[in-house]
Every structure is written in structure tokens, then in C-alpha cells.
Amino acid sequence: xxxxxxxxxxxxxxxxxxxxxxxxxxxxxxxxxxxxxxxxxxxxxxxxxxxxxxxxxxxxxxxxxxxxxxxxxxxxxxxxxxxxxxxxxxxxxxxxxxxxxxxxxxxxxxxxxxxxxxxxxxxxxxxxxxxxxxxxxxxxxxxxxxxxxxxxxxxxxxxxxxxxxxxxxxxxxxxxxxxxxxxxxxxxxxxxxxxxxxxxxxxxxxxxxxxxxxxxxxxxxxxxxxxxxxxxxxxxxxxxxxxxxxxxxxxxxxxxxxxxxxxxxxxxxxxxxxxxxxxxxxxxxxxxxxxxxxxxxxxxxxxxxxxxxxxxxxxxxxxxxxxxxxxxxxxxxxxxxxxxxxxxxxxxxxxxxxxxxxxxxxxxxxxxxxxx
Numbered sequence: 280x281x282x283x284x285x286x287x288x289x290x291x292x293x294x295x296x297x298x299x300x301x302x303x304x305x306x307x308x309x310x311x312x313x314x315x316x317x318x319x320x321x322x323x324x325x326x327x328x329x330x331x332x333x334x335x336x337x338x339x340x341x342x343x344x345x346x347x348x349x350x351x352x353x354x355x356x357x358x359x360x361x362x363x364x365x366x367x368x369x370x371x372x373x374x375x376x377x378x379x380x381x382x383x384x385x386x387x388x389x390x391x392x393x394x395x396x397x398x399x400x401x402x403x404x405x406x407x408x409x410x411x412x413x414x415x416x417x418x419x420x421x422x423x424x425x426x427x428x429x430x431x432x433x434x435x436x437x438x439x440x441x442x443x444x445x446x447x448x449x450x451x452x453x454x455x456x457x458x459x460x461x462x463x464x465x466x467x468x469x470x471x472x473x474x475x476x477x478x479x480x481x482x483x484x485x486x487x488x489x490x491x492x493x494x495x496x497x498x499x500x501x502x503x504x505x506x507x508x509x510x511x512x513x514x515x516x517x518x519x520x521x522x523x524x525x526x527x528x529x530x531x532x533x534x535x536x537x538x539x540x541x542x543x544x545x546x547x548x549x550x551x552x553x554x555x556x557x558x559x560x561x562x563x564x565x566x567x568x569x570x571x572x573x574x575x576x577x578x579x580x581x582x583x584x585x586x587x588x589x590x591x592x593x594x595x596x597x598x599x600x601x602x603x604x605x606x607x608x609x610x611x612x613x614x615x616x617x618x619x620x621x622x623x624x625x626x627x628x629x630x631x632x633x634x635x636x637x638x639x640x641x642x643x644x645x646x647x648x649x650x651x
Contacts, residue, residue, distance in 0.1 A: 334485075344477060
């Protein structure tokens with residue numbers, strides 16, 4: 280039954296993927312066959328060419344991000360194991376290579392690097408603390424992680440969910456998109472976000488272009504096509520505006536659709552917070568860069584995380600596989616409550632001083648290893 284459902288949805292997804300390029304082709308034809316002929320008179324040669332150039336760049340970005348959101352896998356435990364095995368065969372090691380970062384204008388003494396990767400400059404210490412786990416592998420996770428997926432019967436790291444359509448576990452699964460016929464996860468989320476963003480901008484661009492020639496005689500000569508595109512692009516722009524707000528809100532908050540719904544409905548509760556305090560750092564997790572211009576530009580850069588970092592950090596912070604404080608750490612907390620109040624006062628005082636020194640958490644972590 281599940282396989283039949285998966286096959287039907289993937290078949291529908293293939294049809295919708297093709298429909299994306301059919302609709303795009305109709306827009307390109309209408310623009311150059313109808314709209315472009317009037318731009319010279321309405322805008323002049325120079326500004327007309329500028330407007331056409333903007334349209335071509337939108338088409339390129341839309342096709343680029345849609346194509347890669349279809350092709351690139353969302354990432355999951357099985358994919359990570361395959362990558363580790365491939366890395367072992369080629370480079371004779373399973374884990375990624377670690378590097379140190381520049382802190383307070385100096386490099387760590389054990390690092391041979393002359394300068395740090397500019398991708399990591401200005402990141403909060405919470406991000407760098409998490410990134411040091413990028414050298415970990417699925418093999419090392421098996422040593423302490425006991426949570427398994429009931430469908431796959433395989434290890435299920437933190438922030439991993441099973442997709443019933445692709446029939447595989449996915450790191451940071453958001454949803455299955457039928458228009459890309461692929462599950463949206465850790466590795467391809469940025470392509471999906473840019474695809475819907477440029478789809479919204481492109482639909483608005485085309486709507487403005489058609490309305491600008493509304494009373495021209497060439498509009499009436501192609502009345503059926505123009506009316507269809509006005510209605511279609513108007514409705515599409517309206518829907519994509521709110522859908523972009525939703526998806527980019529989730530990306531900026533550091534949550535996926537599954538995690539947001541589970542947290543706010545109470546269906547799944549987790550005491551461990553997966554998110555970062557700054558929107559910029561949460562977007563870095565998705566796009567692999569802190570530059571907003573680079574985020575919006577077409578790129579095939581690697582994702583900064585491999586998907587299992589949260590599992591190792593949860594263990595080190597005293598959480599179990601379900602995000603609950605483990606019994607060992609809970610006992611330690613009870614013992615700390617029974618200690619003399621003077622000792623607790625000193626601890627609280629030092630904590631307050633630490634907060635005063637770094638109230639917003641902007642200070643970078645020192646001597647932190649980052650895997651690249």
C-alpha cells in the first residue's frame with residue numbers, strides 16, 4: 280500500500296515538474312512575441328534592454344534552482360554512509376578534514392593555515408561549537424545512539440524524519456514537493472527556497488510587463504493569451520507571496536515544517552533547542568554562507584553541516600535520543616540543588632558576569648575546530 284502511494288505521488292510529481300517548464304515556455308514566448316515588441320516604444324532602447332536582461336536573469340535563476348532541487352538528494356543517513364565510504368576509498372579517511380579558525384585577529388597555534396575561510400568569520404560561538412562535530416561519522420554515532428526508524432530499521436539521528444513518498448529517512452525534512460518531485464531536506468533546501476522566491480519575482484515581473492501594454496493594440500491581438508497570463512500570474516503571485524513568507528520564516532527561525540508543526544501542536548516535544556539565536560546563523564545552516572548576496576546567487580557550494588552534528592551535541596549536553604535530559608545529568612542537577620547556598624551564589628554570580636560580558640552571544644568561540 281505504501282509503495283503504491285509512493286509511486287502515484289512520484290508519477291504526479293513528474294507530471295508537475297514537466298508542467299513547470301511548459302508554463303515557463305509559454306511565458307517566454309509571450310514575452311518575446313508580444314511584450315518585447317512594445318518595450319522599445321514604452322521604455323526606449325536602453326531601458327528596454329535592461330528590462331529584458333532582468334527577465335532573462337530571472338529565468339536563469341528559476342531554471343537553475345528548480346533543476347538542482349530536483350536532482351540533488353535531500354540527504355539522509357544512507358547517503359552519508361555512502362559518502363563516507365567513497366571518501367574512505369579515495370582519501371583513505373571517512374571523516375571530513377578539520378581546520379581551525381581565526382579568533383581575535385590571530386590564528387590558533389596548532390593550525391598551519393595562514394588565513395581562515397571567510398565563510399566562518401562573524402559566526403556566533405553556538406554555530407562554531409556545533410560545527411566542530413562535522414568530523415564525526417555514522418560509525419561513531421552507532422556507539423551511543425539507539426534510536427532507529429521503524430520503517431527503515433536503520434539508525435535515526437536527531438532532526439531526521441522518514442519520508443513516506445521517497446521511502447527514506449531525510450536529514451531536516453521539511454516536506455515532499457511535487458513540483459520538484461523531491462523531498463526538501465538539508466542538502467537541497469536552499470535550491471527550493473530560491474526556486475519559489477524567483478518564481479514569485481518572475482510572476483510579478485511578467486504581470487507588470489503585461490499590464491504596461493494593457494491598452495496597446497498588440498494586447499488585443501493576443502487577447503486570449505494575455506488574459507490567461509494576467510489571471511495566472513496574478514493568482515500565482517498572490518499564493519507564492521504568502522508561501523515565501525512561510526518558508527523563509529521557517530528557514531530564518533532554524534526549524535523545518537515538520538519540527539515547527541510538532542513543536543506547536545504538542546505532538547512532538549523536545550527540550551533540546553536546535554535553532555540559533557540569529558537569523559543570519561540559521562540561514563548560514565541552509566546556504567553555507569553568511570553573505571546575503573551569495574545566498575541569492577546561483578551556486579553549488581557544499582552545505583556546512585553533514586546532518587549528524589546535533590546528535591553528538593545533544594549527547595555532550597546531557598540529552599538522550601528524544602531530547603530529554605538523561606537520568607545521569609538529572610541526578611547531578613538534584614545534587615547541585617542540595618549544595619550550600621553560598622556555592623550556588625558564586626556559580627550564579629559567575630554566570631551573570633558571563634552574560635554581562637557577552638549579552639547577545641556575539642563572541643566567537645576560541646580554538647574551535649571546524650571541518651571543511
